[in-house]
Amino acid sequence: MSSRHDFIRALRREPVTRRPVWLMRQAGRYLPEYRALRQHAGGFLDLLKNPDNACEVTLQPVRRFDLDAAILFADILTIPDAMGLGLEFVAGRGPLFRRSISRLTEARALPVPDPQTDLAYVLDTVKIVTQELDGRLPLIGFAGGPWTLAAYMLEGGGGAREFPRARAVVNAQPELVEVLAAKLVPATIAYLLAQARAGAEALMLFESWAGLLAPEGFRRHVLAPLEEIVTVVKADPAAQDKPMILFAKGAGQHAAALGGLGAEALGVDWTVSLADVRRATNNHVALQGNLDPAALLAPEDALRAAVRAVIADFGPGPGHVFNLGHGVTPDVDPERVGALVDEVHGAPV
Amino acid sequence: MSSRHDFIRALRREPVTRRPVWLMRQAGRYLPEYRALRQHAGGFLDLLKNPDNACEVTLQPVRRFDLDAAILFADILTIPDAMGLGLEFVAGRGPLFRRSISRLTEARALPVPDPQTDLAYVLDTVKIVTQELDGRLPLIGFAGGPWTLAAYMLEGGGGAREFPRARAVVNAQPELVEVLAAKLVPATIAYLLAQARAGAEALMLFESWAGLLAPEGFRRHVLAPLEEIVTVVKADPAAQDKPMILFAKGAGQHAAALGGLGAEALGVDWTVSLADVRRATNNHVALQGNLDPAALLAPEDALRAAVRAVIADFGPGPGHVFNLGHGVTPDVDPERVGALVDEVHGAPV
Numbered sequence: 001m002s003s004r005h006d007f008i009r010a011l012r013r014e015p016v017t018r019r020p021v022w023l024m025r026q027a028g029r030y031l032p033e034y035r036a037l038r039q040h041a042g043g044f045l046d047l048l049k050n051p052d053n054a055c056e057v058t059l060q061p062v063r064r065f066d067l068d069a070a071i072l073f074a075d076i077l078t079i080p081d082a083m084g085l086g087l088e089f090v091a092g093r094g095p096l097f098r099r100s101i102s103r104l105t106e107a108r109a110l111p112v113p114d115p116q117t118d119l120a121y122v123l124d125t126v127k128i129v130t131q132e133l134d135g136r137l138p139l140i141g142f143a144g145g146p147w148t149l150a151a152y153m154l155e156g157g158g159g160a161r162e163f164p165r166a167r168a169v170v171n172a173q174p175e176l177v178e179v180l181a182a183k184l185v186p187a188t189i190a191y192l193l194a195q196a197r198a199g200a201e202a203l204m205l206f207e208s209w210a211g212l213l214a215p216e217g218f219r220r221h222v223l224a225p226l227e228e229i230v231t232v233v234k235a236d237p238a239a240q241d242k243p244m245i246l247f248a249k250g251a252g253q254h255a256a257a258l259g260g261l262g263a264e265a266l267g268v269d270w271t272v273s274l275a276d277v278r279r280a281t282n283n284h285v286a287l288q289g290n291l292d293p294a295a296l297l298a299p300e301d302a303l304r305a306a307v308r309a310v311i312a313d314f315g316p317g318p319g320h321v322f323n324l325g326h327g328v329t330p331d332v333d334p335e336r337v338g339a340l341v342d343e344v345h346g347a348p349v
Numbered sequence: 350m351s352s353r354h355d356f357i358r359a360l361r362r363e364p365v366t367r368r369p370v371w372l373m374r375q376a377g378r379y380l381p382e383y384r385a386l387r388q389h390a391g392g393f394l395d396l397l398k399n400p401d402n403a404c405e406v407t408l409q410p411v412r413r414f415d416l417d418a419a420i421l422f423a424d425i426l427t428i429p430d431a432m433g434l435g436l437e438f439v440a441g442r443g444p445l446f447r448r449s450i451s452r453l454t455e456a457r458a459l460p461v462p463d464p465q466t467d468l469a470y471v472l473d474t475v476k477i478v479t480q481e482l483d484g485r486l487p488l489i490g491f492a493g494g495p496w497t498l499a500a501y502m503l504e505g506g507g508g509a510r511e512f513p514r515a516r517a518v519v520n521a522q523p524e525l526v527e528v529l530a531a532k533l534v535p536a537t538i539a540y541l542l543a544q545a546r547a548g549a550e551a552l553m554l555f556e557s558w559a560g561l562l563a564p565e566g567f568r569r570h571v572l573a574p575l576e577e578i579v580t581v582v583k584a585d586p587a588a589q590d591k592p593m594i595l596f597a598k599g600a601g602q603h604a605a606a607l608g609g610l611g612a613e614a615l616g617v618d619w620t621v622s623l624a625d626v627r628r629a630t631n632n633h634v635a636l637q638g639n640l641d642p643a644a645l646l647a648p649e650d651a652l653r654a655a656v657r658a659v660i661a662d663f664g665p666g667p668g669h670v671f672n673l674g675h676g677v678t679p680d681v682d683p684e685r686v687g688a689l690v691d692e693v694h695g696a697p698v
Contacts, residue, residue, distance in 0.1 A: 161510060164643065164678060164680070167641065167643035168643045168646035168647070170641075170643065171641060171643045171644045171646060171647040171651060171652075171655065172646055172647035172648060172651060211560075211599070211620060212620075213620065214619045214620060214639075214641045214674070215620070215621065215622045215662075216658065217641075218620075250560070250599070250620070252601075252602045253601045253602055253620070253621050253622075253625065270563045271560060271561075271562065271563060271564070271567075271599070271602070272564065272602050273564045273602075276602065292516065292519075292520060292563045292566075294513065294516035294517045294519065294520045295520045297513075297516075297517035297520060297521055298517070298520040298521035299521060302520060302521060303520075306520065309565065313564075325563070329513060331513070
């Protein structure tokens with residue numbers, strides 16, 4: 001049970017027996033068993049919305065590697081999908097919605113999904129995974145951050161590099177983003193609490209597109225909604241002892257502000273130094289990260305050296321969960337993931 | 350002649366009569382006169398490589414708006430094109446090279462272009478524009494940063510969001526990036542000096558993809574080559590009195606290091622606060638930026654308020670050249686650019 005304790009303890013900045021490690025998108029296309037199951041199941045959405053399949057995908061990487069946590073297999077866009085926007089995955093274009101939002105009246109008319117009914121497939125997955133893990137490893141539940149969800153909802157069709165429509169709305173009609181947030185924040189709170197009640201032991205928020213915003217927009221559309229979510233979730237008995245992790249990609253310059261929102265840990269992308277983020281946050285939060293995912297494409301020696309460099313950058317003391325700075329890419333050789341995990345666990349704590 | 354002096358004076362952090370302004374990609378598809386000329390000329394490359402056309406495009410925005418500088422109409426990828434990689438622009442995929450580099454021997458075999466012969470079309474454009482401007486406005490010459498050029502050369506085909514092949518090379522074979530830099534740095538120095546001799550009065554380097562790198566890669570592949578370029582260019586009599594501007598997009602966390610390379614000014618993208626960058630650079634360099642380009646899609650009142658917010662963020666004192674945080678997008682109404690320029694010039698200095 002040491003692994004189990006190490007992950008949660010590191011998030012609380014308590015001493016650990018070994019440095020815990022898990023990887024964003026550790027369940028995914030780089031694993032042959034994932035590709036086999038996906039082919040058998042149909043499309044990505046069929047995998048996602050079938051709890052038995054989603055459970056199997058969640059468990060695949062923790063069976064193969066000595067990871068310190070499992071993360072729920074789900075998508076960050078489940079909430080807008082449950083609001084009726086129609087999530088689709090089109091090859092080469094990324095996720096997109098059949099319906100996009102461009103008017104205040106449309107945003108005001110959106111329902112706030114009830115996770116028990118509208119997102120039951122996710123909660124069922126959490127329950128089955130928790131049962132299967134049987135206390136051996138903690139399960140991380142998660143949700144997309146309100147700004148990132150709003151960006152997809154405003155943009156509609158996928159494939160746009162920098163969300164031009166969503167950013168135009170931020171500048172021309174910021175109240176539309178706030179009306180969306182007024183729906184997304186309570187929906188996300190209910191969703192995370194439901195995951196906690198169903199068995200998730202840590203909760204993570206992914207603001208994958210935080211880096212698109214100017215500082216004022218970041219305060220208004222990222223920091224304020226995240227703070228509300230963290231405050232309400234942490235005040236609930238179902239989640240008050242479950243550590244929260246905030247990952248805002250491309251927002252290294254905002255580390256101090258993110259570190260003050262009340263979450264136990266920050267996820268850090270690979271473009272910033274962990275030492276700098278520790279300094280900026282006065283060492284008051286745990287950090288999760290931040291190896292460049294492309295390091296998994298290097299020869300094993302170079303990969304192991306890069307792992308050690310991240311650990312050295314973090315420096316001494318507790319509060320580090322090793323991870324990538326973004327997700328595992330499909331072209332990674334699974335053996336490299338094994339070498340990464342081995343190198344992390346072999347490093348001094 | 351006040352505008353002329355204001356732009357150069359602001360880059361030197363000297364007092365100005367009014368705050369100078371120009372916009373990245375001020376010559377471009379949002380202008381009907383540009384679209385007309387491009388249709389008439391053939392493709393983008395025909396516009397680029399014909400000095401009369403390139404001169405006309407350079408001058409279009411300064412005829413229409415009260416801008417304080419013209420910027421050479423050229424592409425950041427002219428140097429690798431002159432090395433023989435075969436630049437192409439494919440609709441919807443961005444720039445790409447017919448030939449990509451994947452081996453050390455290929456990189457070592459690349460020629461260092463002589464700007465006088467291999468990039469004569471650019472120098473001819475600089476000369477014609479300088480003649481046409483006749484001292485009324487300064488012309489900015491520019492080049493792509495070595496890392497950004499290397500990223501395109503390693504990636505080959507365009508359309509990849511985060512340059513997976515180039516980033517894999519950074520991790521697996523960093524010496525290949527350095528061999529490319531050993532070609533690109535002297536080529537860029539010769540190219541910028543030739544532009545200065547042909548009449549450019551300020552020189553800008555665009556590291557558009559600086560934000561892809563981890564801190565160690567940033568030091569090795571962005572900071573070191575830029576420092577060499579700035580040092581050698583500034584030591585040459587042809588350019589020693591011509592201010593240099595470094596724009597590293599997505600690298601706000603590295604402002605202090607960038608500010609110490611010897612260039613007079615930093616370009617700043619829209620995701621960071623100018624006040625923070627001033628603090629990080631101890632107010633030792635001028636700053637150019639940093640309105641979110643999407644603000645040009647807002648109603649005029651909101652645009653003008655956003656312009657004032659950027660100016661307020663910079664704060665009092667000299668050393669600010671107003672600009673966007675990235676290029677003008679094709680969907681912008683030219684009248685908005687006029688309003689932006691008017692608002693900047695009306696602000697107190």
